[in-house]
Amino acid sequence: MAAPPPAPAAAAAARAGGWSCGCTAPPRRASRAAPRSRPTSPPPPPSASPSPPPPSPALTTVRDEQGVLEAVEHVHEMLDKEVAAGTSPTNIFVCGLSQGGALAIASVLLYPKTLGGCAVFSGSVPLSKSFADRVTPEARKTPVLWFHGMADGVVLFEAGHAGCAFLQELGMACEFKVTYPTLGHLLVDEELQYFRRWIFDRLGISQGTKDARPSSSSSNHEDLH
Template identity: 65%
Template structure:
């Protein structure tokens, strides 16, 4: 006879400790990011780490991993994105979050983080998610959606705190893009702390 499914309490216990979902930059992979990022969490063994890899995309003659289309670089505060592609990527992240919540993880124990293009996807995913998460950390990212999307940001999402790091010397995603992104979140009433890094991050890869 097959064993009965675990009780909800048991499922929740199996998911104790929370989750950090890390979204890499373009031209990277989840496994590469794991090698760089996971050691920083060695002192927190209860935290589960997830490093998904973006699908393969063709950018001109170059084949690489990218969450959505890459516009011309550098990325500025006024760069126009392929918002349809961004929303498709956001839906993919939301499915991962929904699966985690359904498995018993409290939404406030989930942290969505990302670097560069992954940072842009992280903040877009948090803005449009219908639950309050534990937090979002953006490293040299930008908001890849127009301000018209402000009306689509649910009240629960506005309660998710954001920590934003951006390098003054970033030549791919310009400092102005990060600063404008944080200001946009603050206009929405979100708690966004902006941290200036006075040199380019050593693991900075793509837009």
């Protein structure tokens, strides 16, 4: 089963075959997709501006961090429920787009267990470097896959690059995809296909011939293969 794509309008976790993939984003009205467990995470607080995040994790304000930490608690509740339901933490993958990506990586950094992985789509690290001491050795073992378009005018490319560098300073494995010279603040099929393969590789699942290669004719940036 393919990993469910990051939903830009809902926070969700889907359980399938002993593993789960959760996507975080500011919630809106639920879609008519297949049933999923949905956390009751609140929308971003008034202090969290929708303007582009700072180009460096060190510049995040205290007010922003307080709002992020409140949202992180809700994501951790979702993760704990998945673990309590019998899913191994290393079989849980967290992902998010934009502010959802920022929430996803913050949740991984502050979670006391090693997860299967985290994917950030056009996001940033919303915590200052002062939080580095709170990142446990187990959390640092969670691998991260980071996608960012170089033409992103909402969350600047520099913010994504700085975020990945911050994770690497913590000793975390962060794969930063920089092959999108003309991609803006968007989520495209090539990213989802690559993310799907990335998850399956970590789960040791053979993809066989079911993993169709996306057509490069439908994209204006480099193929990920």
